[in-house]
Structures are given as structure tokens and as C-alpha cells.
Amino acid sequence: MILVFLSLCLGALLSALYHFPWYWYLLFSIGLLPWSFFRRKNKEPLLIVSSFLLGAFLFSLNVLPSGEYEIVGFKVGSRITSGRVFRDGKWRKVRSMKIDSSEEGYIYAVGYFDGKVFHPTYVKTVNKPSLKTLKKSFSEKLSGSAVSLLFGEKNSEIYKSGLGHFYAVSGLHIGIAFSLYTTVVSFFTWRRDIQESVALLLLIPYVFSVGTPSVMRAYLTLGMWKIFQALEFKTTSSYITATVGSFMILLDPTVVFSPSFLLSFFVTLCILNSKGIFDLTIKAYLSALPFLCLFFGETNISTLLFSVPVSLMIIPVTWFAHCSFFLFLIGLKAPAALMAKFANVLAIPLDTTVRLANLFPVIPLPKFLYFILILIPLSLLFDIRDIFHRISNRASL
Structure with missing residues (x-):
């Protein structure tokens, strides 16, 4: 199980470095099917490669492109979690992202996302009682x-x-x-x-x-x-x-x-x-x-x-x-x-x-x-x- 965990980590990390479309990883996975048939006795390499591709595939989904956004979410440390961005006329869920702000708690922010970090030009804390x-x-x-x-x-x-x-x-x-x-x-x-x-x-x-x-x-x-x-x-x-x-x-x-x-x-x-x-x-x-x-x-x-x-x-x-x-x-x-x-x-x-x-x-x-x-x-x-x-x-x- 440790190998699966490390393979998932490596897949997600490399997917962040090389932004391949999600369907590429799907094609790679389909290409593993013949290999899985001939390697039925030793499934460890197949499990490692499959976990790697799964981590990369999941990271490639719903990647937020660079641009100007409105965002709401919970800021903890240097990241914003449980976030939503206003995109294409709708509020959509977004994965946790790094944000350049000293505010803590629930926030509303407007700014520019460069693909890695969200740089707000306007930030406001929101009173929302919760755990x-x-x-x-x-x-x-x-x-x-x-x-x-x-x-x-x-x-x-x-x-x-x-x-x-x-x-x-x-x-x-x-x-x-x-x-x-x-x-x-x-x-x-x-x-x-x-x-x-x-x-x-x-x-x-x-x-x-x-x-x-x-x-x-x-x-x-x-x-x-x-x-x-x-x-x-x-x-x-x-x-x-x-x-x-x-x-x-x-x-x-x-x-x-x-x-x-x-x-x-x-x-x-x-x-x-x-x-x-x-x-x-x-x-x-x-x-x-x-x-x-x-x-x-x-x-x-x-x-x-x-x-x-x-x-x-x-x-x-x-x-x-x-x-x-x-x-x-x-x-x-x-x-x-x-x-x-x-x-x-x-x-x-x-x-x-x-x-x-x-x-x-x-x-x-x-x-x-x-x-x-x-x-x-x-x-x-x-x-x-x-x-x-x-x-x-x-x-x-």
C-alpha cells in the first residue's frame, strides 16, 4: 500500500509540472490492458503504474486556467479550501489553491490566478459561523x-x-x-x-x-x-x-x-x-x-x-x-x-x-x-x- 501511496503522489506532482490533457492519461490506461493480461502473475508493477496514472489523471481534472476571478472559500495557512469561483456565469467548486493573503477564515476575494497562486486585489472576510x-x-x-x-x-x-x-x-x-x-x-x-x-x-x-x-x-x-x-x-x-x-x-x-x-x-x-x-x-x-x-x-x-x-x-x-x-x-x-x-x-x-x-x-x-x-x-x-x-x-x- 505504501507503493500505491507514493505512486499517487508522484503522479499528481508530475501532472502539475506537465499539464497534459486528462484524456492522455485515459489513453495510457487503456494501453495498459494488454500488459495486464500478460503480467497476471506479477501485478506489482501494474499496480504502481496504474496508481501513478490515476494520480496524474485526477490532478488534471478541473484545472483552473489563468485569469481574473472572484473566489469565496475558507483561508487556512497559505491555502484556500472549500472554495468556489465565479466562472462562465456560475459559481463552481474549485480545489484548494495557494493564495497571497494574510487574511484568515472565510473570505471573498477578487484577483488574478497565475496558474499556481491567486493574487487578490480585493479581500474581505465573511462572517460565517462554523466549526x-x-x-x-x-x-x-x-x-x-x-x-x-x-x-x-x-x-x-x-x-x-x-x-x-x-x-x-x-x-x-x-x-x-x-x-x-x-x-x-x-x-x-x-x-x-x-x-x-x-x-x-x-x-x-x-x-x-x-x-x-x-x-x-x-x-x-x-x-x-x-x-x-x-x-x-x-x-x-x-x-x-x-x-x-x-x-x-x-x-x-x-x-x-x-x-x-x-x-x-x-x-x-x-x-x-x-x-x-x-x-x-x-x-x-x-x-x-x-x-x-x-x-x-x-x-x-x-x-x-x-x-x-x-x-x-x-x-x-x-x-x-x-x-x-x-x-x-x-x-x-x-x-x-x-x-x-x-x-x-x-x-x-x-x-x-x-x-x-x-x-x-x-x-x-x-x-x-x-x-x-x-x-x-x-x-x-x-x-x-x-x-x-x-x-x-x-x-x-
């Missing part, structure tokens, strides 16, 4: 390090410290929140399946309010894992993670351009077979290194020194931050503010560690190193020696 606007409402009332950790908000100091991945909401944050909710629900019922089901439901407002690919990946992976456990279906964590990644690409192929998506999936797949916390820390750093090079152009070696203590520090902070968010959600704003203040007090050692990490030198990573560093996560994902052995055996035959 997606919870983050903005909560952040306007409460602030501090705990809120930043809860929603993955990072400043320049956090970026330079090399500890920014702890502020990016992903599997660690979802796991901590899930353990909190299951613990609370356990006071009302001893049944583990009910505890986990209620905890998953309570996480929905938080997941949608953050809305990043990494938090979606973590939530869907956790949910699928619990469903398979309930059905007594034997599987592996890497299979589930790759399945969730493939599903997200099928829904929206443009997600492969999100740093959150790439970092979340590649790092997660690389650390699943880790043996101990120190092995996990090393693998997480090495697998993230090529993407740090590609998107940020630098790294801080303090990550290796502070990852273990920071991962322990954020547990109580995240617990109380989630308690504050839940109290705010049900309308208890005064207790929510009190809980947030307590979480900020607990975050003082974390803030001190971030400042200490900034004393370490930042190492620049030129873009060309990406093509070398990407071999590290690939070697962690696959047994390279086994692949070469299989290729050499087939060549000899």
Missing part, C-alpha cells in the same frame, strides 16, 4: 503559548529553534487529546469501545477547526485503526497510514503540495517501526530533513537534543489547552480562560527550551541537497538491499 471558525473565535478570546501549541501557530522564534514540528498539530497532539477524552469518559463507563467512540466524536470540532492535512491524517488513521480493531481485522499501522494518504489524494490531489501533508505522512511512515524513543527521534529528524531543505532551507541540530524532553513537556500543556477549548466550546468562557492561563503557566519550561534551542546555530540547507536527502526517508521506508536483490534476480532470469 472551521472555532479556531479564530477561541484565539480572539484567549492567547498564549498553550493556544499556539493547540492550533499549531508558529512564530519565527519557534521556526528557528528546530522544534516547530511539535507546534504542528499532528499525531502526537491527536494522541494526547484522545487519551484525555478517553480518561474523562472512563469515569462514566468502563467499556473501552464506548470510551474510544465518544473520544473520537469529541475530537471532531477540534479537527475541523484546525483543518490541516496532518491533523486530518492523524484523526482518520486513529479512527480507521479503531474500526479495524472492532471488526477484528488484522492489519498494520503502515498499511492504514498509507491507505489514509491515498484516500486524501483521491479526494484532493493538490494536497501533495502541502508541507503539512508531506511531512506528516513521510515522517509517520518512517517512524512506525522505531525501537524506543531515541530511535524514533533520530528517524523523525532524518526523514523530515529533505522537506526542511525543500520548504525552509535550514535546520537546527538542537532538535536531536531537545526532542525527547519537549515531547514530555507538551503533554500536560496540551491536556489543559484541550480542556480550555472544550469548556469554550460548550459556552463556559470564564472557566475556559482560567484553564488557558494555567496551561500557559505549564508552558513556561517549554518556552524556555525554545529560547535555549535558538542559541544553537542554524545550518543552511541548499535546495539541491533535497535530491540527496530524499534518499534517507526512502531507505527507511524500503529495504533497499532487498529491492536490488529482487531486480538482479529478475534480470538474470
